[in-house]
Amino acid sequence: MTAPTATTAAAATVPVLNGQALSFSYGDGQPIFEEVSLSVRPREIVALLGGSGCGKSTLLRALSGLTRSHSGTVEFLGAKQTRPHPRAALVFQQPSLLPWRNVAANVAFGLDFKHQPTLSKEERQARVRHAIASVGLAGREHKYPAQLSGGMAQRVALARALAREPALLFADEPFAALDAITRSEMQMLLVDLVQQWNAAVLLVTHDIDEAIVVADRIVLMGRPDPKRAARIVREWQVDIPRPRENSADAASALHFNILSELRRLQQPA
């Protein structure tokens, strides 16, 4: 085996995503978050937790390049980001599949966005096939969205994102609309997919258990002072061996810590 060179070792430490000192407000001028810094390392799963309305989705949009923050910088793979990066992909709570396209065509749609590298027909087909197989939908390529369950539709949305071979998957409450069993299956699938595809994930969730089961690191966002904008309040490295059971002592203790912190944030100042 060849020893890594200084350059490759340095490249391995460059975060996929590096947001520094980000601040944002909507048109009314009320700041949503201030001085927020958040980075994600290669192949790392970071869960962004926080109470309802604290600004998680807005922060995810700013970090992904969908929205511009008012101040601060975002780097993606070491370069300044000015628009969504071709190696970033997004998954939301709603799968938003095109009803007139079958599964394969919906997944291929992920490759049609602007600034994607040009692929030959064979490369496109191979990517689509691989993405569909890795979410467990091989054989369903010709089904239409109306013929899919909610969980299957969300698998298609994940495949559409993976076909782009993302370095980072931005996932905004992707499993929140699913029933408990499907949600748990999808959480396991997400962890497997990260390993298979060498992707990192920034997962917005308000579900503490989901964060504990899935994440390598949990970042808590909130407003310690309700009159001020949100910021990153705390973070936890999750060193619990996988697969993780919610009933395991370490997971229960972490759940308790996070819940206490969330409750503290929601107390009136």
Ligand SMILES: Nc1ncnc2c1ncn2[C@@H]1O[C@H](COP(=O)(O)OP(=O)(O)OP(=O)(O)O)[C@@H](O)[C@H]1O
């Ligand atoms: N387009 C918009 N214009 C003005 N205000 C907005 C807009 N979108 C969101 N907000 C406000 O910004 C704040 C943060 O919203 P955001 O959706 O980012 O929070 P969140 O933490 O993701 O919430 P939730 O967990 O409930 O989805 C909320 O007060 C929300 O009402």
